[in-house]
Amino acid sequence: MTHTKLCDLVHLPPKEAELLPRGWQILGTVILVSIPDALRDHANAIGDALLAMYPRCSTMLWNRGVAGRFREPICEVIAGTGETETVHKENGCYFKLDTARIMFSQGNLVERMRMARICEDQVVLDMFTGIGYFSIQIAVHSRPKKVIAIELNPTAYHYLTENIRINRVEDIVFPMHGDCAIKAPENIADRVIMGYLDSSHEQLVKGLLAARSGGILHYHEATPTALTYQRPIQRIKDAAQACGRSVEMIGCRTIKKYAPGVLHVVVEVRVK
Ligand SMILES: C[S@@+](CC[C@H](N)C(=O)[O-])C[C@H]1O[C@@H](n2cnc3c(N)ncnc32)[C@H](O)[C@@H]1O
Numbered sequence: 001m002t003h004t005k006l007c008d009l010v011h012l013p014p015k016e017a018e019l020l021p022r023g024w025q026i027l028g029t030v031i032l033v034s035i036p037d038a039l040r041d042h043a044n045a046i047g048d049a050l051l052a053m054y055p056r057c058s059t060m061l062w063n064r065g066v067a068g069r070f071r072e073p074i075c076e077v078i079a080g081t082g083e084t085e086t087v088h089k090e091n092g093c094y095f096k097l098d099t100a101r102i103m104f105s106q107g108n109l110v111e112r113m114r115m116a117r118i119c120e121d122q123v124v125l126d127m128f129t130g131i132g133y134f135s136i137q138i139a140v141h142s143r144p145k146k147v148i149a150i151e152l153n154p155t156a157y158h159y160l161t162e163n164i165r166i167n168r169v170e171d172i173v174f175p176m177h178g179d180c181a182i183k184a185p186e187n188i189a190d191r192v193i194m195g196y197l198d199s200s201h202e203q204l205v206k207g208l209l210a211a212r213s214g215g216i217l218h219y220h221e222a223t224p225t226a227l228t229y230q231r232p233i234q235r236i237k238d239a240a241q242a243c244g245r246s247v248e249m250i251g252c253r254t255i256k257k258y259a260p261g262v263l264h265v266v267v268e269v270r271v272k
Pocket of ligand 1 (some may be wrong): 128152153196199
């Protein structure tokens with residue numbers, strides 16, 4: 001339906017029209033879209049057309065993926081005012097961010113909503129918190145005792161502190177700026193969230209040590225489909241052995257397709 005509308009607004013020969021994007025992401029007043037390189041010369045027209053379809057949006061970004069340790073977007077303004085800072089609403093919470101500098105994965109929405117319901121009265125450690133994707137929603141919906149939110153990227157940390165203020169959870173979410181390999185506390189958390197896909201296995205010992213006895217670890221990983229669940233489970237077991245803790249499996253879930261042949265999965269274990 002929306003693809004048909006886009007085809008009506010951007011006049012292209014049928015072969016090129018077939019390549020027009022079929023989906024896009026809307027974050028607050030910003031639209032992010034992936035455009036095939038073959039349509040590069042039509043990027044501005046595509047941007048103008050999408051802005052015409054969503055009058056409440058004001059900036060159009062060509063999304064080319066994310067890069068680096070901080071998962072920063074690679075993108076370019078193709079239409080609109082060029083203002084990339086916005087406030088996005090998800091699950092009743094507000095997230096201020098600069099969409100050109102900070103990613104926001106809509107594929108993780110269901111997991112964020114699930115986590116937001118299950119932390120009542122608990123101490124939560126969110127080791128790779130970003131702008132507070134998990135931490136804010138947990139604080140707003142679960143009313144936990146406390147959420148410790150650690151973030152290394154200064155830009156993401158800036159928006160984390162803004163989002164704590166905007167959502168009025170200053171008494172629940174305690175932000176820490178720095179590397180969770182150094183900052184993560186020990187023996188304290190009822191739940192530990194490790195939601196970073198690039199190399200969080202390197203911090204598994206830290207995550208396990210942060211859990212109190214009986215606490216639950218939520219370990220996210222981008223795993224080749226051939227090794228789904230097997231690799232993250234083995235990594236958790238190896239880390240537990242290395243730090244003198246033991247684990248009991250609670251469950252595994254696939255969150256989304258991450259890349260061709262790679263899945264984003266989460267494994268949950270009780271730490272003893
Ligand atoms: C993109 S977020 C995770 C996404 C989130 N789980 C979601 O629901 O979409 C991962 C964050 O981990 C941060 N990060 C990477 N290495 C870190 C480290 N060693 N300590 C603390 N934060 C780190 C990155 O800067 C990034 O903001």
